[in-house]
Amino acid sequence: MYVRVDELVGESANSWQEAVQAAVGEAARSHPNITGVEVYNLTANVKGGRVVEYKANVKVAYTE
Secondary structure: OOEEEEEEEEEEOOHHHHHHHHHHHHHHHHOOEEEEEEEEEEEEEEEEOEEEEEEEEEEOOOOO
């Protein structure tokens, strides 16, 4: 069995958890056999002293 890994960036206006889920959901559209995810970077955009967008860099592992 081979495991492949794709790197993605998920975005959300609400939370880092939703940003991770957005990335996993996008990956699942083309790779239904996802076995795990590694979150390796969390960032955010700020305007006027407030967080306005959350971003999560993830590595999604899946089998073919």
